Amino acid sequence: AQSVTQLDSHVSVSEGTPVLLRCNYSSSYSPSLFWYVQHPNKGLQLLLKYTSAATLVKGINGFEAEFKKSETSFHLTKPSAHMSDAAEYFCVVRGNKLTFGTGTQLKVEL
């Protein structure tokens, strides 16, 4: 069985500072991993995905994530937060279906 754990339910940063959203996964083999973002009352938008190619994955809006097998992690980062990044972020592992983490609410303050 596969699972993901998002280590922080809430993260707060100042605009212009780096963002780190943490995700650990559990899988018996090399998984497919995704990060989705959800703005209030909106659907989920794909930020990026990892499917056993390059371990550093670049996504949209300046986000990237690094797959680290030794640490079973897939943390999401962005060098400089923008107010529009405030949203809920889901780390997802794909097996026979998507397994979602519990989400991290990102707050960006002026």
Added chain:
Amino acid sequence: DAMVIQNPRYQVTQFGKPVTLSCSQTLNHNVMYWYQQKSSQAPKLLFHYYDKDFNNEADTPDNFQSRRPNTSFCFLDIRSPGLGDAAMYLCATSRADAESDTQYFGPGTRLTVL
């Protein structure tokens, strides 16, 4: 430019009154999914269609049904909505059902049950 479209965006129904939510896609994807997302929770898969083949999740209540008349459209029918069915309903599509296939989500329909 819209790829996965859901109508309506907001739906209000009465307790016990059947309701149908609609999803359409312009991606020509084989697989269509319906998820339920309650407030402050992760989405939960209800069922999916691979072409015409329907796949129900084991814990999806019988109150929830689905139809897929053609490749582009998929409907979610709630036969007798209860207060606990108030949620955001998300439709998603993917090219196939392999692990590497990305799921693309629609904007969702927010269902309120009075």
